[in-house]
């Protein structure tokens with residue numbers, strides 16, 4: 323029997339993770355299976371425990387269960403603790419180890435795939451939900467000149483910035499969207515879910531610096547944010563690379579080897 327892995331979410335049928343991990347397994351020769359499992363909205367913990375009891379070795383966790391996975395884990399990696407959310411679980415006897423690979427995935431996509439050096443840049447993070455929580459510390463570790471967190475609900479941006487005060491040299495700044503008027507950033511990351519409903523964020527016109535990068539975490543569609551950045555003449559990337567890189571980070575944690583992500587990203591882009 324190959325080792326079993328899965329991704330839990332609700333909804334889950336759209337997930338690319340089974341395809342990505344099948345490509346990683348084929349590339350590395352690892353004997354493993356990976357399936358997408360729909361967990362009931364009120365039954366995440368039960369579904370995960372049943373999977374672990376039936377021989378599952380690990381699982382990814384996606385919307386809306388990352389905070390529940392954080393509470394369910396019996397051990398947490400430092401980056402999961404910092405994020406307050408878990409997207410990767412490893413099962414070892416009765417232990418459930420929780421990790422968060424989203425931030426590492428984003429930073430690796432920015433640096434290795436897109437050739438964008440975060441050090442010394444003015445960075446704007448839009449959103450203060452689970453995805454934003456996961457990427458703040460890895461972004462600060464890259465030593466940007468400044469990190470600003472802007473959110474529709476301002477209070478959540480302030481709480482998120484405060485959670486990281488004193489954690490690294492750069493202190494995140496927090497604000498609402500209106501306070502962005504007259505500001506310019508070399509890297510603008512959209513970690514809101516507005517793109518899923520193709521809602522345009524109320525962004526001021528000169529937000530995107532020339533030769534900067536606009537990064538949309540949503541993938542598989544052109545969002546209003548991407549159109550706004552294109553119109554401003556900014557380079558634009560979607561979140562497919564982050565998805566593949568966070569998966570590679572999870573795979574490495576489970577199997578002890580890192581798959582090459584370039585060919586997998588190319589395969590996903592080609593269809």
Ligand code: NAP
Pocket residue numbers: 385424427448449450451452453454473474475478513514515516517518521523539540541561562564565566568
């Ligand atoms: P979440 O916890 O539900 O947070 C949603 C965020 O989006 C909040 O900050 C919310 O603001 C904001 N928002 C939603 N609709 C908005 C609108 N119409 N206008 C302005 N702000 C709006 O979701 P999440 O887990 O952080 O995920 C965010 C996005 O990242 C999702 O689309 C997800 O698919 C994507 N993601 C991608 C990857 C990847 O690998 N590429 C990984 C993780 C997440 P309020 O606080 O004001 O409600």
